[in-house]
Structures are given as structure tokens and as C-alpha cells.
Amino acid sequence: MENEKTISTKRPGRPRKTEEKKLRIIPLGGMNEIGKNVTVIEYGNEMIVVDCGLAFPDEDLPGIDLVLPDISYIEEFEGTLHGMFITHGHEDHIGAMPYMLPKLDVPAYCTRLTAGLLEVKLEETDYTRAKIVCVEAGSVIQVGCFKVEFIAVNHSISDSVCLAIHTPVGVVVCTGDFKIDTTPVDGKMMDLARFGALGKKGVLCLMSDSTNAERPGYTMSERKVGDTFNDLFNGCDKRIIVTTFASNIHRLQQIINAAHKVGRKVAITGRSMENIMKLAMDLDAITLPRDTIVDINNIKGIPNHKLVIITTGSQGEPMSALYRMAISGHRHVTLGAGDRVIMSSSAIPGNEKMVNRVINELLRKGADVVYDKLADIHVSGHACQEELKIILGLLEPKFFLPVHGEYRHLLAHANLAKAMGMDSKDVFIGDNGQPLELTANTAKFGEMVQSGRVLVDGMSVGDVGGQVLRERKLLAEDGVVVISFTVDSASGDVVAGPTVISRGFMLNRDLGTIDEEIRLHAIKVIDARGTADLKKLDNLLRVEINNFIQKRLRRSPMILATVLEM
Numbered sequence: 139m140e141n142e143k144t145i146s147t148k149r150p151g152r153p154r155k156t157e158e159k160k161l162r163i164i165p166l167g168g169m170n171e172i173g174k175n176v177t178v179i180e181y182g183n184e185m186i187v188v189d190c191g192l193a194f195p196d197e198d199l200p201g202i203d204l205v206l207p208d209i210s211y212i213e214e215f216e217g218t219l220h221g222m223f224i225t226h227g228h229e230d231h232i233g234a235m236p237y238m239l240p241k242l243d244v245p246a247y248c249t250r251l252t253a254g255l256l257e258v259k260l261e262e263t264d265y266t267r268a269k270i271v272c273v274e275a276g277s278v279i280q281v282g283c284f285k286v287e288f289i290a291v292n293h294s295i296s297d298s299v300c301l302a303i304h305t306p307v308g309v310v311v312c313t314g315d316f317k318i319d320t321t322p323v324d325g326k327m328m329d330l331a332r333f334g335a336l337g338k339k340g341v342l343c344l345m346s347d348s349t350n351a352e353r354p355g356y357t358m359s360e361r362k363v364g365d366t367f368n369d370l371f372n373g374c375d376k377r378i379i380v381t382t383f384a385s386n387i388h389r390l391q392q393i394i395n396a397a398h399k400v401g402r403k404v405a406i407t408g409r410s411m412e413n414i415m416k417l418a419m420d421l422d423a424i425t426l427p428r429d430t431i432v433d434i435n436n437i438k439g440i441p442n443h444k445l446v447i448i449t450t451g452s453q454g455e456p457m458s459a460l461y462r463m464a465i466s467g468h469r470h471v472t473l474g475a476g477d478r479v480i481m482s483s484s485a486i487p488g489n490e491k492m493v494n495r496v497i498n499e500l501l502r503k504g505a506d507v508v509y510d511k512l513a514d515i516h517v518s519g520h521a522c523q524e525e526l527k528i529i530l531g532l533l534e535p536k537f538f539l540p541v542h543g544e545y546r547h548l549l550a551h552a553n554l555a556k557a558m559g560m561d562s563k564d565v566f567i568g569d570n571g572q573p574l575e576l577t578a579n580t581a582k583f584g585e586m587v588q589s590g591r592v593l594v595d596g597m598s599v600g601d602v603g604g605q606v607l608r609e610r611k612l613l614a615e616d617g618v619v620v621i622s623f624t625v626d627s628a629s630g631d632v633v634a635g636p637t638v639i640s641r642g643f644m645l646n647r648d649l650g651t652i653d654e655e656i657r658l659h660a661i662k663v664i665d666a667r668g669t670a671d672l673k674k675l676d677n678l679l680r681v682e683i684n685n686f687i688q689k690r691l692r693r694s695p696m697i698l699a700t701v702l703e704m
Contacts, residue, residue: 159181159182159306160181160307160575160576160577161179161180161181161305161306161307161308161310161342161575161576161577162178162179162180162181162573162574162575162576162584163177163178163179163180163310163343163345163539163573163574163576164177164178164179164180164211164571164572164573164574164587165177165178165541165568165569165570165571165572165589166178166207166208166209166211166212166570166571166589167191167193167207167570167589167591168189168191168230168541168542168570169541169548169568169569169570169572170543170544170545170548170569170570171193171544171570172193172230172349172487172542172543172544173191173192173193173194173205173229173230174191174192174193174205174206174207174230174233174234174591175189175190175191175230175231175541175542176188176189176190176191176207176209176234177189177312177345177541178211178212179284179303179305179310180215180217180573181283181284181305181306181307182217182283183216183217183218184217184218184220184282184283184284185212185215185217185218185219185220186219186220186221186222186223186281186284186286186303187212187219187221187222187223187242188222188223188224188225188301188303188312189222189223189224189225189231189232189314190207190209190222190224190231190232190234190235190238191207191228191229191230191231191232191233191234192204192205192206192207192229192230192233192234193205193230193591194486194488204233204593205591205592205593206233206234206237206238206591206592206593207234207570207589207590207591207592208588208589208590208591208592209238209241209242210588211571211587211588211589212242213241213242214588218282219242219244220244220281220282220284221244221245221246221247221271221279221281222235222239222242222244222245222246222247223246223247223248223279223286223301224246224247224248224252224256225298225299225300225301225312225314225315226249226252226293226295226297226298226299226314226315227248227251227252227254227255227256227295227297227385228295228315228385231314231315232248232252232255232256232259233259235256235259235260236259236260236262236263236265237263237592239260239265239268240265240267243267244269245269245270245271246268246269246270246271247271247273247279247286248270248271248272248273249272249273249274249275249288249297249298249299250272250274250297250421250423251295251296251297251387251417251418251421251423252297253270253272254417254420254421255385255417256268256270257270258413258417273288274288275288275289275290275299275329276288276289276290283305283306284303284304284305285303285304286301286302286303286304287301287302287303287304288300288301289301289302289329289332289333290326290328290329291313291314291316291317291328291329292316292317292318292319292322292326292327292328292360292519293314293315293316293317293519293520294315294360294383294385294386294388294389294518294519295385295386295387295519296324296387296388296423297423298314298315298316299314300312300313300314300316300333301314302332302336305342307342307576307577307578308340308341308342308343308536308576308578309336309339309340309341309342310341310342310343310344310345311333311336311341311343311344311345311346311533311535312345312541313344313345313346313347313529314347315347315349315519315520315542316328316347316519316520316521317350317357317518317519317520317521317522317525318330318356318357318521318525318528319357319359319360320359321359321360321361322359322360322361322388323360323361323364323388323391323392324388330528330532333529333532333533334532336532336533337532337533337534340536341533341534341535341536342535342536342537342576342578343535343536343537343538343539343574343576343581344529344530344533344535344537344538344539345539345540345541346526346529346530346538346540346541346551347520347521347526347541347542347543348526348540348541348542348543348547348548348550348551349518349520349542349543349547350518350520350521350522350523350526350547351523351526351540351543351547351548351550351551351554352523352546352547352550353522353523354522354523354524355522355523355524356522356524356525357517357518357519357520357521357522357525358514358517358518359517360388360389360392360517361392362514362517363389363392363482363514363515363516363517364392364395364396365514366513366514366515367380367392367393367395367396367480367482367515368396368399370396370478370480370508370513370515371396371397371399371400371402371446372400374400374443374478375442375443376442376443376476376477376478376506377442377443377445377446377447377476377477377478378397378402378445378446378447378477378478378479378480379446379447379449379460379463379471379473379477379478379479379480379505380393380446380447380448380449380479380480380482381448381449381450381451381452381460381479381480381481381482381483382448382452382482382483382516383452383483384408384410384411384413384414384450385414386519387414387418387423387424389482390414390415390418390424390448391424391425393446393448393482394424394425394426394427394430394431394448395427397430397446398427398430401444402443402444402445402446403430403431403432403437403440403444403445403446404430404431404432404445404446404447404448405431405432405433405434405437405445405446405447405448406431406434406447406448406449407434407447407448407449407450407459407468407470407471408449408450408451408458408459408460409450410450411448411449411450411459434447434470435470437470437471438470442476442477447471449463451463451496452481452482452483452493453483453485453486453489453492453493454485454489454491454492454493454494454495454496455492456492459471460479460496461496463500464496464499464500464503465499466503473500473503473504473505474503474504474505475503475504475505477503477505477506478505478506478507478508479500479505479506479507479508480508480509480515481493481497481507481508481509481510481515482515482516483510483516484510484516484518497509523554526551526554527554527558530554530555530558530560531558536564536579536581537564537565537566537574537576537581538552538555538560538564538565538566539566539568539574540552540555540567541568545567548567548568549567552565552566552567564581566581566583568583570589570590571586571587571588571589571590572584572586573585573586573587617640617641617695617696618640618641618695618696618697618698619638619639619640619656619683619687619695619696619697619698620638620639620640620698620699620700621636621637621638621656621657621660621679621683621697621698621699621700622636622637622639622699622700622701622702623636623637623660623664623700623701623702624701624702625675625701625702636657636660636661636664637657638653638654638656638657638660639653640652640653640656640695652691655690656683656686656687659682659683659686660679660682660683663678663679663682663683664679675699675701676699676700676701677699679697679699679701680697680698680699683697683699684697
């Protein structure tokens with residue numbers, strides 16, 4: 139590695155007894171799923187961690203805000219954990235860091251923009267002891283027996299890198315998220331020459347992004363979006379509102395460039411968009427033509443045909459600036475027929491309904507809405523099949539472990555490797571918590587380790603378990619029936635009630651009749667209880683009322699029975 143920059147760190151740790159030193163690659167997240175990417179690289183009693191991201195909840199997780207990876211295995215490791223190495227600044231790769239860094243208390247190594255985004259996230263949690271080490275593509279970090287090389291790649295966020303991890307038994311390449319863009323906006327193309335050099339020396343194992351492994355061909359260049367912006371801005375006499383992913387600084391740059399070409403001012407709205415713009419300016423990661431940017435508070439005097447507004451809300455988020463515009467709740471922007479809204483993004487799986495809802499509301503207001511089905515206003519940041527084949531061909535790995543995707547993505551990527559001549563026994567489709575154990579010449583799966591998910595609900599982290607989720611689903615699907623009454627503790631006689639209250643269970647017009655039927659049945663159960671222990675009466679009621687409702691209505695609401703003694 140010519141002109142390499144080497145930084146050395148070392149942390150003490152307790153040795154763990156092992157019969158034989160093996161290199162172990164252990165994904166704790168990001169396999170057979172989208173998001174919460176985190177991978178352990180372990181040799182003997184030494185360990186590093188690659189990325190630590192989160193996932194967003196789906197409809198099966200009612201009330202949950204975020205989904206984190208379970209890092210119990212890392213916390214219990216009795217060897218030396220040297221640090222965390224981050225490929226780029228997207229939430230699915232750094233989102234869990236504010237929750238995990240305080241537990242692990244190790245350095246985090248990443249490029250400048252990723253470090254800036256991470257610092258913003260850590261400030262929100264008031265964790266001030268984090269040690270973030272900024273590196274550049276081409277740098278090499280020496281930690282224990284690992285030498286970690288940062289290699290420039292293209293992605294939908296600037297400063298993205300691949301990691302070449304030099305270990306005692308060979309080189310492991312973790313691509314991170316990437317695509318091959320021959321005409322990147324910043325002119326910095328992926329370092330394919332370094333990939334070729336690594337391949338000539340020999341790569342033990344490749345871990346490669348599988349997100350677009352089902353898509354044939356090549357991913358379009360980001361510059362294609364810039365050309366579309368120019369076309370949409372030219373000759374337009376309407377006010378233009380553009381929403382995109384805040385982290386895509388190259389996209390923001392192209393919006394600003396297109397606006398400047400036609401003499402428009404640019405205003406920014408939305409907290410995350412404002413934060414990213416400030417960070418990009420501080421890092422000189424974006425170029426702002428003179429007198430182009432205006433404060434959102436000062437746009438009233440600017441004619442529609444002279445203004446572009448860049449906003450958050452590309453995923454239809456209910457609290458975003460675009461959503462507030464769509465429901466006439468934005469302080470500075472009232473949308474109508476004089477507006478063109480450009481949705482420069484694609485819906486993340488699971489967000490389609492929210493995005494479509496916003497598009498429909500914008501159209502109802504008379505706005506001209508342009509989205510990805512109508513124009514080339516978004517390109518993926520992930521490599522398609524031909525690009526994936528190029529990386530496989532350049533690196534010629536001895537073993538291959540596709541990562542970052544659902545099973546269908548991993549399988550499609552594995553089949554690509556086999557089609558290029560790799561032996562089936564050298565291609566592995568793994569799972570979270572399943573170690574791939576390697577020597578210089580062999581690879582096999584080892585015994586499963588602890589993995590899974592940790593749920594964040596407001597200020598609660600990891601306290602919401604399966605029982606709570608089942609109860610929430612039951613409440614959402616079938617409602618709740620509450621039965622309460624008071625008994626004399628001495629005689630066992632009912633002195634008040636029973637009272638029946640139900641919610642989310644039946645239509646209001648039927649509720650009174652059904653509640654009365656339930657109340658009368660509850661009285662029968664109470665009267666027939668004989669000498670039953672009062673402490674067991676609430677459980678008896680739950681069972682009997684549930685059976686009654688099942689037979690009467692074919693419904694299964696949650697039954698809550700409360701017996702008060704006096």
C-alpha cells in the first residue's frame with residue numbers, strides 16, 4: 139500500500155481461552171433484513187466492529203420508534219475490542235452508535251462527513267466522552283492484529299468508504315454500500331485501481347452490498363438527476379419545491395446549481411435539512427454560488443418564478459416540512475396551483491403509503507407534482523448486477539459472503555458469484571449471529587451467537603418485549619373490554635358493579651347492548667363462583683368472558699378484570 143498513513147491504537151483486555159485462533163466474521167445485523175448493519179471481525183482474543191446502524195419499525199412493531207441490533211455478544215467479549223470502523227453516515231450504518239458507544243467506550247474511526255453526522259447524533263444524547271477519529275480514504279489504521287484500510291467508493295452520501303481489513307490469515311473486504319459512478323458530482327470516482335491491486339495480492343473473503351443484486355445492468359449516475367433538474371427548472375414559471383434525502387449532499391448541490399443557472403434563490407426548510415446544510419458548509423463539502431441562499435423567513439417578497447425551496451419529507455414523514463405544506467400547516471409556505479413539487483427520492487420499503495398520501499394531498503391542492511415514476515429524478519446509491527460483477531472480478535475472493543439485504547437479495551448476489559465461476563462451496567449465505575470461521579484456506583459456519591433486536595420506545599430502550607407487542611397488536615386488532623367490581627373481603631359479597639367498559643371493540647350503535655350482555659354474563663360467573671378464592675376470581679372472569687365473546691361474536695378482545703376488595 140503506497141503512501142499509506144498509519145495510526146496505531148491499543149486497548150487492554152482480558153484474554154479468552156480458545157483452542158485455535160480463527161478469523162471469525164460475525165454479522166449481528168443486516169443479514170436477511172434491510173438495516174441495522176453491524177459486523178464483528180474477530181481473531182483469537184481481538185475484535186473490531188464494522189458499522190452500527192438501526193432499522194425503522196414496520197407494522198408488526200406498534201408504538202416502537204427504532205430498532206437496534208443486539209450487541210450482547212460484543213459486550214460479553216472477554217478479549218480486546220479495539221474500535222468501531224464506519225463505512226458511511228446513513229442511519230442504517232451509524233444510527234445505533236449513540237446507544238452503543240456509551241456501552242462499548244471505544245474509538246470510532248470514520249471519514250469527515252460521517253464524523254460530523256455522528257457528532258450531531260451524539261450531541262442529542264449528551265454523550266460527550268466519545269472518541270471519534272477522522273480519517274481519509276487511503277488511510278490505514280493499525281489496531282492489534284488488524285490493519286484497516288479505507289478505500290473511496292461512490293454512494294448516495296459523500297465520504298463513503300470500503301474497508302479492506304488485513305488480518306493474520308488474509309484480507310477481508312467489506313464494501314459497505316456502494317455503486318460505480320463514472321461521472322460523480324464531486325469528480326471523485328470509486329478507487330477501482332486499489333480494488334484491482336488487492337485482487338492481485340489475494341483476497342480471502344469479500345463481504346459485498348446486496349441491496350440491488352436483483353437488478354440487471356448498471357445504476358444510473360447521479361449526474362443524470364442533475365440533467366433532469368435542469369430540464370424541470372428551465373422555462374418553469376412556478377415556484378419549485380424539491381424534497382430529497384437530506385444526507386445526499388451531491389443531490390443538494392445539483393439542486394442549487396440548477397437553481398443558480400436560471401437565476402432562482404434557494405431557501406432551506408426542515409430541521410434535518412438545515413443541519414446537513416450547515417455541516418456540509420462547515421466541511422466545505424458543498425459549494426454555494428454567491429447570493430443564492432435566502433432565509434426561509436424572508437421568502438414572501440420573492441416571486442414564484444425566482445424561488446426554489448429545498449425541504450425534508452421525501453418519505454412522507456408526518457412531522458416533516460413537506461407534510462406540513464401538504465396539510466396547510468407550514469408557517470411560511472402555502473401550496474397551490476402556482477407550485478411545482480419535485481419528489482427526488484424513492485420510497486423506502488414500508489413507507490409507500492405515507493409517500494402516496496402526501497403526493498395525493500399535494501395534487502388536491504393543485505400543485506404540479508413530479509415523482510420518480512414520471513421522470514429520472516432519483517437514482518439508487520447501490521450497485522446493480524454488472525457493477526457487482528466488476529467488484530467480484532477485480533477482487534477474485536477465495537470466499538464470498540453477500541451482506542446487506544433480505545434473503546432474496548443475498549441469494550441473487552450469491553448466484554452472480556457462482557455464474558462468474560466461484561465454486562458453490564466457497565459462497566456462503568449467512569444469518570445474523572452466524573459466524574463464518576476462516577483460516578488461510580478454509581471457511582465454514584460456526585455455532586450461532588447471541589443476536590437479535592433491541593426496541594426503542596420513547597425513552598425506553600430494550601424494555602419492550604414480546605408480551606407487550608402481542609398486547610399492543612391485540613388492542614389494535616380487537617380492542618379491549620374492562621370489567622370491574624367491588625366485593626366485601628369478609629363476606630365475599632359483591633357490593634358494587636360489575637361495570638363494563640369497552641374500547642375499539644364494537645360499533646357505537648351496538649356497544650350498549652353488547653356491554654350489557656357481557657355484564658349480565660359476568661354476574662352469572664360471579665354468582666356461580668361458590669367458594670372460589672377472591673384472588674383467583676379475576677382470572678376466572680377473563681377466561682369465562684373471553685369464551686362468551688368468542689361464542690357470541692367470534693371476536694377476541696383483550697379482557698381486563700379488576701376485583702377490588704373493601
